[in-house]
Amino acid sequence: MSLFRDVFISLSESRSLRRFAENSSLARKVSGRFVAGVTLSEALAVCQEENRHGRSVTLDALGENVQSEEHAEASAAVYHLMLDRIAEMGLDANVSLKLTQMGMDLGTDVAESIVRTLSEHAQTLNNFVRVDMEGSAYTQDTIGIVTRLHGAPAIGGSVGVVVQAYLFRTEADVDHLIAKGIRVRLCKGAYKEPETIAFASKSDVDANYVKLMKRLLTSGIFHGLATHDEAIIEQAKAFVAEQGIDRSSFEFQMLYGIRRDLQDSLVKQGYRVRVYVPFGEEWYPYFMRRLAERPANALFIAKNLFR
Ligand code: FDA
Secondary structure, X not given: OXXXXXXXXXXXXXXXXXXXXXXXXXXXXHHOOOOOOOOHHHHHHHHXXXXXXXXXXEEEEOOOOOOOHXXXXXXXXXXXXXXXXXXXXXXXXXXXEOHHHHOHHHOHHHHHHHHHHHHHHHHHOXXXXXXXXXXXXXXXXHXXXXXXXXXXXXXXXXXXXXXXXXEOOHHHHHHHHHHHOOEEEEEOOOOOOOOXXXXXXXXXXXXXXXXXXXXXXXXXXXXXXXXXXXXXXHHHHHHHHXXXXXXXXXXXXXXXXXXXXXXXXXHHOOOOEEEEEEEXXXXXXXXXXXXXXXXXXHXXXXXXXXX
């Protein structure tokens, strides 16, 4: 199982396969299983539909590891447009971005300055920028940037970050973020990390997730619990009931196209649910990480390709 995951995560990093796949119309059709389209208007239509079903959205214009400032600025321009369109259309949506998409590989100052401007824009619209967490080479700088931005009066609560339960360091990061009053999305983690810094077994990752989840839920800050793991979701529900925590004081978050049945039932039970809706041309690494998470997805895709 872990070999399967490793193979797909390695494939997600292949430049030649990526070039081939993103230019193939067949592969693009198949990617629709997890990606809400290529254009912003397609994504906004999906967003409206999600809202109609009582689910909030976080919109992600796919892209990562840009290699020039022009490319980083172009990515940021899409995000400014997204924030404006969300406001104009009155959608219940915020945005999620990756620092490497905003020029992190060119220097942390490049990414910080771009995300500062975006977060200030979000603040003027009463909206929110979530900074996704990438591979462990970026963890420290990501936490540092978000902490500094959060401290800026023109941004305040309009920026938050993601932490990954598979990393040993995350417990200390959660304590730091809570102390600063920063909003967190807790996920398990989707990258390949060495055993020296990350839990290798699913049971250890899950146990750490539950421990950190409880800490976040009792912090008095609005956080997101990102998982499709029903056993963990049940534990969250039981903990919240036991502690008398208001259902509106946190949200469950899930990925577009995954466990819609579970998303619906949580909404019906009165919980907040936010769906992560990715769109754009650069879908390949995101898509491959989703296949890595579940062998059945790869089988499903293979069947569709051969049909
Ligand atoms: P787990 O992988 O244990 O799966 C539990 C169950 O969920 C499975 O048995 C299956 O039923 C279902 N499931 C999970 N993945 C599925 C899939 N791909 N297809 C179909 N069913 C699936 N990661 C990261 O490193 N940085 C980030 O910023 C983010 N951001 C993020 C946002 C949101 C909203 C979500 C939901 C997830 C992320 N992730 C992420 C990804 C996360 O780290 C993790 O890889 C996936 O969520 C899968 O883990 P689960 O918690 O769902 O549990």
